[in-house]
Amino acid sequence: MLTVLAGGVGAAKFLRGLIRSADPAALTIVVNTGDDDRFFGLAVSPDLDTVTYTLAGLAPLRRGWGRAADSFTCLEALGTLYDDAGWFKLGDKDLATHVYRTHRLAQGATLSTVTAELCRAHGVTTRVLPMSDRPVRTVVTTARERLSFQEYLIRRRARPDVLRVSYAGARRASPAPGVLAAIREARAVVIAPSNPFLSIGPILAVPGVRAALRRRRGPVVAISPLVGGRAVSGPLARLLRRFDYPASSVGIARCYRGLLDALVIDRADAHETDALARLGCRAIVTDTVLRTPARAARVARTVLAALGNGPS
């Protein structure tokens, strides 16, 4: 049994490989909901959806969001009704998910329940858990404004200089049912190659999660989202420097200080092995570029082998 802490795009690429190498039904994915937002009044959970669509085989291979082979007819029509529509892309198939989620939440269902229902409907046997059923919102403060995660990443294209990342509501939140047990009882916990500040940070900010990771006996392994000091996508390298971490595997290990037994790093970063060891973190060196599902599967097999789990 493996538990994965996951954001969106990077995590999905890894999961696409993991489910080729491990029994999907033996996995629990704890997913960031700090990116959740309302668009047109609809409850959108981008990371939950990216993970669920990926596990269901409904995600596009290239794009990191939405459903494969989707159209944007409704969004275009919404553009006639809203001044400000269209910067957040919601496809017609994808919209069904948000309509359903909004409907069920309004009926009083929890986000956990809705997520389980969506998984069942799509034939996903992996357990997908939102980090919390309570709203936690990642807020990016720039010199000029406070932005929601989506506004920062999509609308401002992650360009503004970030002063602070905070997780509004985190202190009042609690882990969703099953989250702490999944962390406690998993043979290993894997932190997906997601942004430590924007994707994994919100999960760790939910009271009890960090402590549960610390108290585990079995290993906690992260996969570095950096290759040669560069993020595969997104503003991670800049954020690391901004918050006085080196833009390197060592920086990632420091972000997760006190939590990790091992960090999976790319061959391009093998020279950091000793520096990582000095932080008490074993380096697992492999090719971490997850460009194709086959490559992702190879990374997953390396991680499983390092954890003493052969491919199942």
Next chain:
Amino acid sequence: MLTVLAGGVGAAKFLRGLIRSADPAALTIVVNTGDDDRFFGLAVSPDLDTVTYTLAGLAPLRRGWGRAADSFTCLEALGTLYDDAGWFKLGDKDLATHVYRTHRLAQGATLSTVTAELCRAHGVTTRVLPMSDRPVRTVVTTARERLSFQEYLIRRRARPDVLRVSYAGARRASPAPGVLAAIREARAVVIAPSNPFLSIGPILAVPGVRAALRRRRGPVVAISPLVGGRAVSGPLARLLRRFDYPASSVGIARCYRGLLDALVIDRADAHETDALARLGCRAIVTDTVLRTPARAARVARTVLAALGNGPS
């Protein structure tokens, strides 16, 4: 200035002609909301939408619902999530309207406000008013069950024998802002060729509407939805017989007893002119089949001429 009381399909066909013959900005349409319902948690107002889409030139020419050239991608995806999706057709473009309405109503806007906003967004200069901002629901009681209007008409294809038609919530409702003034102050009020029980009945059931029509000085004219004793579409003839009205223009005039100055009837029903006169209702005989916009425009011109309004 003309005020039209309107249901959905039949009314839309007439309006398509009327706006070719009269200044659209000089019209007020008071629309039935007894068919309103929630689908997937979305607030759907079928008659308001049919009227608005028709006035905006966005309605299909043949079909009596939804938007022209629409697709059903989202609805198909909803079919994976709901056991019971798909019997009420919601197109991708059409969905934008329901998403917007649901959002605005949740924000506390009234149905009147939302309707005005939708009209403005679509460039509709005609004033479109819901009959009420409060929910009124047309309930069709059959021997076996109580059905919402849509369940009766679409799901059961108007097949079950109807025991009763009632308007739940009507007594507690009040006319939407502008409705009574539009009835009071219009040079003429036209009752569109809609079903008297299922489409116009709910409007007349809103407290104050019937009295406002009775107290008017200027004419009230209905267009018969029957041709040769048959409804152009829908279960009207059966309903008339069920409720002990003749399935004829006389039956229609009796449904509106005490309200009408004149009834526009088809040439096929010209023989009823005297019987109508005995009910105090002048017959305006013309070709009432509204198959094309050009034919509908001819009917509208006849109505306007009979009212002493030439084409503008």
